[in-house]
Amino acid sequence: MEKVEKKYSAFMNFLRTPTPTLIGIYIVMFILFSLASKNFLVIQNIKGIFNNFAVYGILSAGVTIVMIGGGFDLSIGSTAGLAGIVSAVLLMKNIEVPTPVVFLIAIVIGCTVGLINGIIITKVGINPIITTLGMLAIIRGVCYFWADLNPRIYNVFVQNLGRIYIGNVFPITTIYIIVAFVILTLVLKFTRFGRDLFTIGGNENLARLAGIHVDRIKIISYVISGFFCSIAGLLLISQLGSGRPEYGTGAELEVLTIIVLGGVVVGGGKGNFLGVFIALIIIQTISNGMVLLAVPVFMRMVVKGALLVLVIAIDALRSRRNLQLY
Amino acid sequence: MSENNGVVLRMENITKTFPGVVALDNVSIDLNKGEVLGILGENGAGKSTLIKILAGNYIKDSGDIFVDGQKFEIRGPAEAVASGIRVIYQELNTLNNLTVAENIFIGEQIVKGPFRVVDWKTMIKRAFELLDTLNVKLDPNAIMGDLTISEKQIVEIAKAISKEAKILVMDEPTAALSEEETQSLFKIIRTLKSKGVSIIYISHRLKEIFEITDRVTVLRDGKKVGILKTEDTDENKLVEMMVGRDIKDMYPKREVKIGDIVMKVQNLKAEGFNDISFRLKKGEILGIFGLLGSGRTSLVKALFGANKIKSGEIFVNGKKLHVKSPSIARDEKIGLVPLDRKTEGLALMMGVKENITLANIKDLGKSFLIAKANERKKANKWIEEIGIRTPSVDQEVNSLSGGNQQKVVLAKWLESGSQIIILNEPTRGIDVGAKIEIYKLMQDLCERGSSVIMISSELPEIMSIADRIIVMSKGRFTDEYARKEASEEKLLHSACL
Numbered sequence: 001m002e003k004v005e006k007k008y009s010a011f012m013n014f015l016r017t018p019t020p021t022l023i024g025i026y027i028v029m030f031i032l033f034s035l036a037s038k039n040f041l042v043i044q045n046i047k048g049i050f051n052n053f054a055v056y057g058i059l060s061a062g063v064t065i066v067m068i069g070g071g072f073d074l075s076i077g078s079t080a081g082l083a084g085i086v087s088a089v090l091l092m093k094n095i096e097v098p099t100p101v102v103f104l105i106a107i108v109i110g111c112t113v114g115l116i117n118g119i120i121i122t123k124v125g126i127n128p129i130i131t132t133l134g135m136l137a138i139i140r141g142v143c144y145f146w147a148d149l150n151p152r153i154y155n156v157f158v159q160n161l162g163r164i165y166i167g168n169v170f171p172i173t174t175i176y177i178i179v180a181f182v183i184l185t186l187v188l189k190f191t192r193f194g195r196d197l198f199t200i201g202g203n204e205n206l207a208r209l210a211g212i213h214v215d216r217i218k219i220i221s222y223v224i225s226g227f228f229c230s231i232a233g234l235l236l237i238s239q240l241g242s243g244r245p246e247y248g249t250g251a252e253l254e255v256l257t258i259i260v261l262g263g264v265v266v267g268g269g270k271g272n273f274l275g276v277f278i279a280l281i282i283i284q285t286i287s288n289g290m291v292l293l294a295v296p297v298f299m300r301m302v303v304k305g306a307l308l309v310l311v312i313a314i315d316a317l318r319s320r321r322n323l324q325l326y
Numbered sequence: 327m328s329e330n331n332g333v334v335l336r337m338e339n340i341t342k343t344f345p346g347v348v349a350l351d352n353v354s355i356d357l358n359k360g361e362v363l364g365i366l367g368e369n370g371a372g373k374s375t376l377i378k379i380l381a382g383n384y385i386k387d388s389g390d391i392f393v394d395g396q397k398f399e400i401r402g403p404a405e406a407v408a409s410g411i412r413v414i415y416q417e418l419n420t421l422n423n424l425t426v427a428e429n430i431f432i433g434e435q436i437v438k439g440p441f442r443v444v445d446w447k448t449m450i451k452r453a454f455e456l457l458d459t460l461n462v463k464l465d466p467n468a469i470m471g472d473l474t475i476s477e478k479q480i481v482e483i484a485k486a487i488s489k490e491a492k493i494l495v496m497d498e499p500t501a502a503l504s505e506e507e508t509q510s511l512f513k514i515i516r517t518l519k520s521k522g523v524s525i526i527y528i529s530h531r532l533k534e535i536f537e538i539t540d541r542v543t544v545l546r547d548g549k550k551v552g553i554l555k556t557e558d559t560d561e562n563k564l565v566e567m568m569v570g571r572d573i574k575d576m577y578p579k580r581e582v583k584i585g586d587i588v589m590k591v592q593n594l595k596a597e598g599f600n601d602i603s604f605r606l607k608k609g610e611i612l613g614i615f616g617l618l619g620s621g622r623t624s625l626v627k628a629l630f631g632a633n634k635i636k637s638g639e640i641f642v643n644g645k646k647l648h649v650k651s652p653s654i655a656r657d658e659k660i661g662l663v664p665l666d667r668k669t670e671g672l673a674l675m676m677g678v679k680e681n682i683t684l685a686n687i688k689d690l691g692k693s694f695l696i697a698k699a700n701e702r703k704k705a706n707k708w709i710e711e712i713g714i715r716t717p718s719v720d721q722e723v724n725s726l727s728g729g730n731q732q733k734v735v736l737a738k739w740l741e742s743g744s745q746i747i748i749l750n751e752p753t754r755g756i757d758v759g760a761k762i763e764i765y766k767l768m769q770d771l772c773e774r775g776s777s778v779i780m781i782s783s784e785l786p787e788i789m790s791i792a793d794r795i796i797v798m799s800k801g802r803f804t805d806e807y808a809r810k811e812a813s814e815e816k817l818l819h820s821a822c823l
Contacts, residue, residue, distance in 0.1 A: 199673050208651075209652050211655065212684070
């Protein structure tokens with residue numbers, strides 16, 4: 001009766017994610033862009049690509065954690081915006097709160113939003129999409145309290161935060177992302193929190209019945225997401241040189257696209273940061289390529305949306321072949 | 327056979343495999359017009375798989391299906407329905423906010439006029455007629471959610487025969503019915519039979535098989551053991567065919583020394599049951615028997631902290647427990663092997679070792695990191711000790727057989743040191759060999775001084791393995807029997823009180 005099934009190696013698992021499909025499409029587009037635009041394969045541009053994805057990269061770190069645990073977070077763009085504009089106001093010329101205090105406040109803001117999300121979702125029991133959608137609107141509204149101030153960033157340290165290039169080539173923001181992704185990968189693989197998170201995402205019922213503190217773990221995942229929103233907010237004001245209430249608008253869509261393309265399963269239980277990182281690079285190169293080719297904004301949106309559906313559709317078709325049940 | 331009015335359905339050499347199991351191995355059946363064919367088999371014998379293939383829910387790996395002599399490829403439920411095959415599943419699929427008439431005509435509403443608007447009047451009239459042919463008085467305008475389970479089942483039958491039904495499959499239709507309701511169901515079956523409908527009747531209750539079927543097919547471990555005329559056989563023979571061995575070998579029972587009371591439950595009340603009291607002794611296997619909806623699952627969930635307790639008390643080793651959550655139950659060394667291991671017992675995408683340690687990661691090592699080496703060691707220890715057949719500790723549990731999956735669930739609680747282990751239908755969907763191993767394991771646990779609470783709806787199993795059996799009906803306690811005094815009749819009677 002017992003049959004020995006094939007072992008699943010890490011590589012086999014990787015092949016079962018949408019990432020290989022994505023890489024395939026990427027290679028095609030990369031060649032097309034290189035042929036079509038002389039500016040594409042230039043150091044200056046590559047630098048730009050890497051620097052541009054800083055904010056989305058940092059945001060996707062937190063959302064990946066939330067999604068592996070079976071959650072969802074749409075409030076990230078707004079939360080980053082709030083952390084950003086409050087920090088910018090506190091850094092204004094006539095206020096000039098010390099930088100470490102500003103950072104601390106930014107982090108407290110992000111984590112608090114995450115905490116509120118987590119508590120509403122777990123303790124009140126509202127669907128995470130609804131909760132964070134509501135939070136998206138609320139926080140964005142709050143951002144506009146400071147709409148008239150239009151604070152500029154003069155603080156040199158903050159200015160440099162998201163703009164330095166190491167050896168004049170490698171943007172420091174990419175280091176942040178890599179550090180964050182590596183740390184979180186280790187957290188997922190080697191800590192009890194990580195294991196519990198996968199268990200909850202894979203089967204929340206089971207997790208509860210196994211005595212795992214489901215609510216606690218989920219709340220922590222939202223706080224982690226909030227934390228990365230704070231960092232993203234600081235990067236936003238650093239790179240853009242000012243604080244504006246609309247910063248971060250629409251980030252949730254970009255980030256969700258990246259994460260899903262990176263092979264994180266909506267509903268939880270599966271995902272890794274290597275896939276997310278690859279998806280991040282790919283989405284940014286494609287965006288950048290289209291800018292260089294002067295593709296109009298609306299067409300860029302169409303392409304990105306189509307890419308998302310296409311890759312996931314190919315993935316679905318591939319996995320359907322393996323499906324035994326009707 | 328002279329009474330044959332022609333073969334309506336023939337399934338030939340049907341084979342179906344799932345990861346880790348051969349669910350059906352070259353099974354053939356045939357069904358005559360106006361006949362009731364019983365399909366008998368233990369849990370996991372392949373009964374459900376066979377009818378799911380017939381209903382188009384599963385696609386067979388190989389084999390042929392002939393309807394009215396014509397070869398027929400069933401690719402989906404719609405095709406099965408179109409060829410007159412109707413299935414009434416054990417878990418009823420009703421829309422509880424709609425009326426009886428609406429439920430009967432789901433997907434095939436009667437319409438009129440150029441705009442194809444729903445013809446309510448005709449629909450209600452037709453529904454009334456249909457229910458009338460079944461000799462039941464049910465208001466077509468009644469809301470489905472207000473009906474009892476047996477009434478809902480009747481609506482499902484009406485739905486099944488609303489369009490021409492040649493073959494009606496009933497999967498354990500009496501699992502939730504009382505004696506009386508069962509009799510009225512049989513009356514309906516006889517009515518349909520006289521109208522020339524062929525019926526496949528699936529059950530593991532022998533009494534019913536003898537009462538209603540003309541012929542009976544016995545399946546075991548995905549293979550057909552035989553097909554017999556019901557009148558030519560008797561219970562012992564069927565049981566032997568079902569389990570494939572002597573009853574004594576099937577249910578090995580050892581006498582274990584029973585000690586003091588470890589768990590005392592007093593007047594416990596929660597959603598689904600009321601005023602339940604019992605005692606559990608060291609080394610004892612306590613059986614809980616009841617029909618579907620008797621509150622047995624709610625009871626064990628409450629004991630485990632997964633359902634909220636409204637009133638009553640639980641004492642473990644003389645200490646009063648407040649099991650507000652499963653994590654408290656776990657810390658008090660209570661373990662639950664749940665009814666549905668795929669949705670409640672296992673993280674299917676994870677490996678064997680992860681599943682074994684997931685209730686107890688914190689005891690593997692002191693730090694917040696997972697003590698991976700220790701985890702592997704512990705997992706290997708349990709694989710060895712309780713005989714989990716897996717290629718490695720990293721194997722995804724999804725690809726293990728049902729019996730081995732169940733052992734993984736059990737290992738999880740052994741690893742967290744549970745002293746009281748609650749098993750809800752522990753042998754559901756696993757093959758005979760694995761069942762015997764599970765029975766042995768339960769008794770090993772008792773020998774080591776643990777105690778076991780076992781819920782089961784399989785009478786031979788509970789009567790042979792449990793030391794004591796308490797019976798529940800409609801959320802209440804009705805009777806208690808020692809193993810020696812229990813009989814099939816007594817248990818079923820108490821379960822319908």
